[in-house]
Amino acid sequence: xxxxxxxxxxxxxxxxxxxxxxxxxxxxxxxxxxxxxxxxxxxxxxxxxxxxxxxxxxxxxxxxxxxxxxxxxxxxxxxxxxxxxxxxxxxxxxxxxxxxxxxxxxxxxxxxxxxxxxxxxxxxxxxxxxxxxxxxxxxxxxxxxxxxxxxxxxxxxxxxxxxxxxxxxxxxxxxxxxxxxxxxxxxxxxxxxxxxxxxxxxxxxxxxxxxxxxxxxxxxxxxxxxxxxxxxxxxxxxxxxxxxxxxxxxxxxxxxxxxxxxxxxxxxxxxxxxxxxxxxxxxxxxxxxxxxxxxxxxxxxxxxxxxxxxxxxxxxxxxxxxxxxxxxxxxxxxxxxxxxxxxxxxxxxxxxxxxxxxxxxxxxxx
Amino acid sequence: xxxxxxxxxxxxxxxxxxxxxxxxxxxxxxxxxxxxxxxxxxxxxxxxxxxxxxxxxxxxxxxxxxxxxxxxxxxxxxxxxxxxxxxxxxxxxxxxxxxxxxxxxxxxxxxxxxxxxxxxxxxxxxxxxxxxxxxxxxxxxxxxxxxxxxxxxxxxxxxxxxxxxxxxxxxxxxxxxxxxxxxxxxxxxxxxxxxxxxxxxxxxxxxxxxxxxxxxxxxxxxxxxxxxxxxxxxxxxxxxxxxxxxxxxxxxxxxxxxxxxxxxxxxxxxxxxxxxxxxxxxxxxxxxxxxxxxxxxxxxxxxxxxxxxxxxxxxxxxxxxxxxxxxxxxxxxxxxxxxxxxxxxxxxxxxxxxxxxxxxxxxxxxxxxxxxxxxxxxxxxxxxxxxxxxxxxxxxxxxxxxxxxxxxxxxxxxxxxxxxxxxxxxxxxxxxxxxxxxxxxxxxxxxxxxxxxxxxxxxxxxxxxxxxxxxxxxxxxxxxxxxxxxxxxxxxxxxxxxxxxxxxxxxxxx
Numbered sequence: 001x002x003x004x005x006x007x008x009x010x011x012x013x014x015x016x017x018x019x020x021x022x023x024x025x026x027x028x029x030x031x032x033x034x035x036x037x038x039x040x041x042x043x044x045x046x047x048x049x050x051x052x053x054x055x056x057x058x059x060x061x062x063x064x065x066x067x068x069x070x071x072x073x074x075x076x077x078x079x080x081x082x083x084x085x086x087x088x089x090x091x092x093x094x095x096x097x098x099x100x101x102x103x104x105x106x107x108x109x110x111x112x113x114x115x116x117x118x119x120x121x122x123x124x125x126x127x128x129x130x131x132x133x134x135x136x137x138x139x140x141x142x143x144x145x146x147x148x149x150x151x152x153x154x155x156x157x158x159x160x161x162x163x164x165x166x167x168x169x170x171x172x173x174x175x176x177x178x179x180x181x182x183x184x185x186x187x188x189x190x191x192x193x194x195x196x197x198x199x200x201x202x203x204x205x206x207x208x209x210x211x212x213x214x215x216x217x218x219x220x221x222x223x224x225x226x227x228x229x230x231x232x233x234x235x236x237x238x239x240x241x242x243x244x245x246x247x248x249x250x251x252x253x254x255x256x257x258x259x260x261x262x263x264x265x266x267x268x269x270x271x272x273x274x275x276x277x278x279x280x281x282x283x284x285x286x287x288x289x290x291x292x293x294x295x296x297x298x299x300x301x302x303x304x305x306x307x308x309x310x311x312x313x314x315x316x317x318x319x320x321x322x323x324x325x326x327x328x329x330x331x332x333x334x335x336x337x338x339x340x341x342x343x344x345x346x347x348x349x350x351x352x353x354x355x356x357x358x359x360x361x362x363x364x365x366x
Numbered sequence: 367x368x369x370x371x372x373x374x375x376x377x378x379x380x381x382x383x384x385x386x387x388x389x390x391x392x393x394x395x396x397x398x399x400x401x402x403x404x405x406x407x408x409x410x411x412x413x414x415x416x417x418x419x420x421x422x423x424x425x426x427x428x429x430x431x432x433x434x435x436x437x438x439x440x441x442x443x444x445x446x447x448x449x450x451x452x453x454x455x456x457x458x459x460x461x462x463x464x465x466x467x468x469x470x471x472x473x474x475x476x477x478x479x480x481x482x483x484x485x486x487x488x489x490x491x492x493x494x495x496x497x498x499x500x501x502x503x504x505x506x507x508x509x510x511x512x513x514x515x516x517x518x519x520x521x522x523x524x525x526x527x528x529x530x531x532x533x534x535x536x537x538x539x540x541x542x543x544x545x546x547x548x549x550x551x552x553x554x555x556x557x558x559x560x561x562x563x564x565x566x567x568x569x570x571x572x573x574x575x576x577x578x579x580x581x582x583x584x585x586x587x588x589x590x591x592x593x594x595x596x597x598x599x600x601x602x603x604x605x606x607x608x609x610x611x612x613x614x615x616x617x618x619x620x621x622x623x624x625x626x627x628x629x630x631x632x633x634x635x636x637x638x639x640x641x642x643x644x645x646x647x648x649x650x651x652x653x654x655x656x657x658x659x660x661x662x663x664x665x666x667x668x669x670x671x672x673x674x675x676x677x678x679x680x681x682x683x684x685x686x687x688x689x690x691x692x693x694x695x696x697x698x699x700x701x702x703x704x705x706x707x708x709x710x711x712x713x714x715x716x717x718x719x720x721x722x723x724x725x726x727x728x729x730x731x732x733x734x735x736x737x738x739x740x741x742x743x744x745x746x747x748x749x750x751x752x753x754x755x756x757x758x759x760x761x762x763x764x765x766x767x768x769x770x771x772x773x774x775x776x777x778x779x780x781x782x783x784x785x786x787x788x789x790x791x792x793x794x795x796x797x798x799x800x801x802x803x804x805x806x807x808x809x810x811x812x813x814x815x816x817x818x819x820x821x822x823x824x825x826x827x828x829x830x831x832x833x834x835x836x837x838x839x840x841x842x843x844x845x846x847x848x849x850x851x852x853x854x855x856x857x858x859x860x861x862x863x864x865x866x867x868x869x870x871x872x873x874x875x876x
Contacts, residue, residue, distance in 0.1 A: 005388055223743075225736050228726065236716035241675050242707060243727045244696035354388075 004351040014349035019295060019302070021348075022341040023309070029341070030334045039324050047323055048316030048334070058319060064202030065315050066308065068273050071207035072097070072265035074307035076289035078213040079258030081298040085221075086233040088254045092138065092153030093262040094286025095160035096131035100263020101270035102167055103130025105277045108192035109172060109183060119191045123267055124205075131263015132256050134160065139255035143248045149255065157286070168277050182278035186271045194272030206268025210307070213261060218300040230254065262286060291339045313338070377402045377561045378423075378441070378530060383432035385418050392418040394585045395432070400530065405552060405562045407572045407593055410582035411605050411802040412773060416565050419582070420532050423563070424456045425449035436529070447478055455523035456532040461515050465508035472507055473522045493524050497551045512539035512660055513547075520551070531555065532563045537571055538828065539660055542863040549575055567605075567803075569598035570831070583607050606803050620838070621651030622686075624822035625672070625703065625791045629681035632671050634846075640664040642671060644681070645848045647841065649791065649822040654813065655851060656837025657826040659866055664846035665826050666708065669795045672824075673705035674698045685791065699731045702790030706780050708799060708826075710773065714780045717769030721761065724768045725750035725783055732787045749786075757782030758808065774805030781809050785816050792816060793824040798832060810836050830862060842866045 031041030052062035076093045083090045104127030138152035172183040186193045221227035233240040274281040296302030317331035376399035383396040393415045421427040425443030434441040443449035470487045474480035487503040494501040499517045537545045573593045581589045581604045632642040649655045670676040674695035683691045711717045715724045726746045730736045735746045750764040757778040798806035817823045841851035844867030
């Protein structure tokens with residue numbers, strides 16, 4: 001008989017082991033899925049997880065892409081994880097990402113074709129402020145009127161998408177673009193272009209910012225009072241209030257920080273890999289980052305690894321579409337499975353699975 | 367053994383009942399028997415296995431080994447309905463009633479085959495009159511007092527004509543007058559042949575009511591006795607298995623007023639809470655002020671308004687003469703006002719966090735555990751170790767999660783955390799609730815020691831014996847109002863009952 005037994009305290013070993021198990025389970029279930037689609041499951045898994053890094057032909061192209069894709073995911077997920085830890089659910093990082101990109105790009109484009117070295121820093125600042133301001137809307141509404149930040153932040157994503165469509169066909173449209181929607185390309189605007197820091201690695205400023213965010217978040221959560229308050233609020237809200245945590249300040253801090261980081265990610269993306277503000281430059285990073293945050297257990301180091309893994313499935317997925325003709329929906333399903341298995345495996349860190357009967361358990365206790 | 371001698375004409379016998387949970391043997395070979403018409407006490411500290419035992423009798427838990435008989439026949443209830451059908455009824459410590467429904471509707475919901483509403487109402491009136499438990503079947507449960515709610519539960523049981531009635535801590539929510547009414551009912555029941563299995567940790571009550579007691583310790587029956595022939599202290603020592611340390615005190619001259627509330631009113635922040643109405647009190651250095659009252663009369667709100675978790679709407683709160691009503695909990699701690707709320711898991715401590723982190727929870731300001739925003743973990747760990755050592759907290763180490771500690775140990779940690787910060791004023795709510803006798807005694811002693819060193823201490827508690835033992839002055843909360851504090855010495859049970867606001871109920875029944 002299988003029984004579940006609550007552990008007296010969550011197991012640390014299983015807490016770190018479950019993401020690994022979830023990845024393995026995803027590979028197995030994904031393999032079955034690909035097999036049912038008539039593909040060779042081993043080849044499909046290899047194409048997704050191995051070829052992007054080590055394939056002779058694709059490797060050199062895919063490897064830089066890993067950092068390009070992981071950078072924004074990690075940057076956004078780090079911000080979200082702070083709020084998630086405190087029980088503040090910013091679901092609208094996608095919107096903050098878009099608004100950060102628009103604000104940052106607008107500042108840069110306003111000075112075209114200046115060559116000042118101050119332009120890029122000004123864009124970075126504007127990007128962060130854009131994302132921060134967009135996240136402050138659900139924040140202020142929550143602390144003033146008690147609205148639900150999940151709904152407000154999510155709905156603001158669609159508002160942001162419409163603003164994006166509007167400005168890329170209007171306000172920020174390239175005057176020399178012969179009527180095509182989309183802004184000037186930052187590749188033709190060197191002072192504002194987010195170039196690779198090391199040629200050919202994909203390591204642009206956004207990736208550097210992501211690594212810095214990981215380190216700062218780690219210090220904040222383990223060594224700083226504010227991080228302790230974030231964790232305490234998530235673990236035991238009443239105890240946090242008793243300890244003297246100011247909920248209003250914490251809500252605004254968490255939403256503001258996650259918004260600013262999402263805005264930064266948007267700015268780095270639009271001024272670098274994407275190159276221009278266009279209707280569809282946003283690749284859903286803001287939503288995928290939610291998965292990354294949970295896959296990384298809301299822990300900065302975990303998020304770093306999860307971001308890299310998620311980027312790998314993106315690149316590998318594209319490769320599998322290309323090489324094996326797998327449908328895009330199958331790849332999305334594969335990524336969804338990862339989240340599903342992670343949440344399901346979570347049980348193992350809170351519960352112990354027992355195969356024995358209760359009588360046998362008694363002897364163990366004696 | 368006594369059990370064997372009594373077995374012949376017993377109503378119920380338990381033989382070798384055993385139940386194991388992971389890591390703990392909750393009941394180990396428990397055997398005893400119940401005579402018809404007796405009140406049998408089940409005594410033991412928290413975690414001694416009383417609840418597990420009665421759950422097995424009531425069919426909620428299946429024993430791993432052992433037999434039960436009822437009236438000589440094998441008794442193996444597969445669920446509570448089977449137990450009820452066999453004549454076993456139980457009144458739980460926590461009521462399972464729907465506030466929005468009437469008394470009759472609530473009772474009908476708990477019955478296996480309820481009769482029509484009109485018939486049920488008349489039967490409720492009959493039973494309530496016969497047993498001296500005044501109760502109107504048409505009233506909405508939400509409007510009833512705790513004592514009246516308990517009557518609903520009892521009448522629900524009595525309608526089934528039980529042969530055995532199990533009562534789990536029935537008096538914890540009652541005023542002394544309501545307790546007397548309850549005891550009258552129980553005596554009447556036993557005179558009609560019903561047996562009662564009575565679980566309580568209130569030893570004076572057991573001495574007044576029960577003819578026989580079975581004492582459990584760590585899941586094992588360690589003794590049986592006639593509680594009427596023992597003193598409360600002897601009973602307590604049987605439960606603990608050790609000499610009991612009785613708190614001692616040297617009454618000190620009270621000093622200047624440390625904390626004062628005047629005309630404090632506050633709507634409860636919680637929907638089902640009780641508003642504070644015009645509460646005034648003063649507590650002086652070196653004295654212990656006891657605040658009694660049945661749970662839900664504003665205790666949580668009173669603590670919150672002092673801790674800084676809530677702000678008084680009217681009135682003022684002064685600490686050493688300084689108005690503090692608008693100050694945050696942290697600022698109040700810095701000025702010397704410390705508090706310990708009732709609920710340990712999730713309020714005074716974060717269950718999934720380590721003891722070190724929990725030491726930081728309230729200790730950050732006074733113990734200087736934070737340096738320009740950065741945490742001083744080494745110093746915090748030392749503070750946690752100091753609490754563990756000074757207050758004899760049983761734990762493998764400060765890295766363990768607070769939630770993994772037993773109730774008594776965690777409470778010792780929580781009280782120790784505040785006491786070691788040398789407060790000028792300490793306010794504690796239910797300091798020994800759900801705590802074993804030995805731990806309770808040491809917590810009381812530490813509060814007395816703190817007062818002796820010159821701190822002002824406020825103890826909010828439902829345990830009147832506790833308040834009589836440690837407080838210099840006594841007052842009580844009733845529906846958010848605070849009675850005028852009076853010296854504890856020479857206070858009679860009747861006066862206490864009146865202060866707790868039980869007067870109306872008592873008069874109706876008398």
